[in-house]
Amino acid sequence: MGADLRYAVIGTGALGGFYGARLQRAGAEVHYLLRSDYDHVKENGLAVESPDGNFTLPEVYAYSDAQKMPPCDVAIVALKTTQNHLLSSVLPPLTETGVVLVLQNGLGVEAQAAELVGSDRVLGGLCFLCSNKVGPGHIRHLDYKKIAMGEYRADQSAGGVTERLEAIAQDFERADIPIERAEDLVLARWKKLMWNIPFNGLSVILNATTDAMMSDDNARTLAEILMEEVRQGASSQGRTVPAAFTQTMLDHTAAMKPYRTSMKIDYDERRPLEVEAMYGAPVRAAQAQGVVLPHIETLYHQLKFLDQQNRQG
Amino acid sequence: MGADLRYAVIGTGALGGFYGARLQRAGAEVHYLLRSDYDHVKENGLAVESPDGNFTLPEVYAYSDAQKMPPCDVAIVALKTTQNHLLSSVLPPLTETGVVLVLQNGLGVEAQAAELVGSDRVLGGLCFLCSNKVGPGHIRHLDYKKIAMGEYRADQSAGGVTERLEAIAQDFERADIPIERAEDLVLARWKKLMWNIPFNGLSVILNATTDAMMSDDNARTLAEILMEEVRQGASSQGRTVPAAFTQTMLDHTAAMKPYRTSMKIDYDERRPLEVEAMYGAPVRAAQAQGVVLPHIETLYHQLKFLDQQNRQG
The missing domain is CATH 1.10.1040.10 (N-(1-d-carboxylethyl)-l-norvaline Dehydrogenase; domain 2)
Known part of the structure; x- marks a missing residue:
């Protein structure tokens, strides 16, 4: 991983759209995979309303096909877990040291990603976020925003705080997202x-x-x-x-x-x-x-x- | 208890109205306590629709006040259990050997009656009945009708099949209601x-x-x-x-x-x-x-x- 991480957001909705837009506004390079909102976002970008202040990103890297995305360092999975069976077709190419960051609730949600990219290249996160998508590419952030983030381990052991976790956490913190570094993701x-x-x-x-x-x-x-x-x-x-x-x-x-x-x-x-x-x-x-x-x-x-x-x- | 038992029905709805009317039609003397339907039933009696055949009882002994009822041998409690706290004001006078028959679902439903009349004067029954009240004094019996009936014991032991249980069971059976004599009510x-x-x-x-x-x-x-x-x-x-x-x-x-x-x-x-x-x-x-x-x-x-x-x- 280089100093400047390139992000992919898989699922640009209430959650993925919010965090992706915040990262981009803070200077990160972010590529967004979209489905139904693709045309609108490609044309108009993203709009975020938030108690932190409203902002728009008129220009974003929007994709309707994960295979057309550039190799990314961090692929943020912001789909619902009910869609994890689709993961193989929506993950972008990763860089040599690239990882998947699964921002989902529940247990065992990293298994699908681990199968696809290897269990040593997966992190997980829990979002304490209250946010809705109110229109195409239009996100309304209501309250909270913290993420607890940790390393995934196939044997369910505690992964500790790695350098790559620290690098990602710092990118989010630059975007004013509080990050709890979870030594033990489970x-x-x-x-x-x-x-x-x-x-x-x-x-x-x-x-x-x-x-x-x-x-x-x-x-x-x-x-x-x-x-x-x-x-x-x-x-x-x-x-x-x-x-x-x-x-x-x-x-x-x-x-x-x-x-x-x-x-x-x-x-x-x-x-x-x-x-x-x-x-x-x-x-x-x-x-x-x-x-x-x-x-x-x-x-x-x-x-x-x-x-x-x-x-x- | 004499040969001819006098019955009271406390709560003349889908359940009490159905069993009371069947007992009366089969020749038993039945006295009905009513609340909202009192005027209508006093005037028009009871009507029962049933797959067994429809019938009406144009004249019934109707009461709005339990204290005006004659001493009864069997007071059938056909209220919902949610009304058992009202029991002291709706039980009729009992004959010397009179009993309360609590036709309710659930557990512990005889306790209130036992407190009022003594635990040796209470029976309980479970009705397998599908019946609705569709209008004042108007009951629509849909399916099933069996009752499992047994003696209540304060110590929750099995009461066996007593003579009085047998007498009540036979009255119901004369009214074509199948009765399971439960040796153990619990x-x-x-x-x-x-x-x-x-x-x-x-x-x-x-x-x-x-x-x-x-x-x-x-x-x-x-x-x-x-x-x-x-x-x-x-x-x-x-x-x-x-x-x-x-x-x-x-x-x-x-x-x-x-x-x-x-x-x-x-x-x-x-x-x-x-x-x-x-x-x-x-x-x-x-x-x-x-x-x-x-x-x-x-x-x-x-x-x-x-x-x-x-x-x-």
């Missing part, structure tokens, strides 16, 4: 699941925003039970999420503005839900270690059913 | 929960009819998991529901016509759901024996939330 993923498993799933199943859940004894109790079960899941993988983290997450959620989760937005828009990465993979990972996560398993089956019905209807 | 209740816990709850949470659930892998798998957990719950109370019963229930449900459960109908009509009797009580009974029922507990909290929201909205 632990970072389970910590993110502490929030995602209760609130994403229940928001769909109970048709509720975070404030409605937090102000109801039963929903809040169930969220807490689910968080405790996530901790047990982490523990089955040799990771310790401190008990106090449950209360931290609850307090944090109680303090949030009423929030429709990303899974609820997907559901309302009749898009596929990330049930496998967020519920199926954790349940199976724990089960492989002989640990049952029955409350999470209940949500898994319920969400699979609702997702299926939602997209039939 | 076991009968857990067996009924084998169906009610998965299908009533999931029909509300997943907004689905029985056929939609049975034809989906995830919903069917979750129903099966829940049934296995009901078996564990029964086991915690010293009751054995045979493993094969799960498959029997699944086959039975698959063979049913598409069915909107009674809890789903209550939910759609914004009536209170019987969550405590059907989910809370079994979870707590098992917990008291050190047995956790986590899948059922998940449904419990979800249903409590949905019920709450549903009646606020």
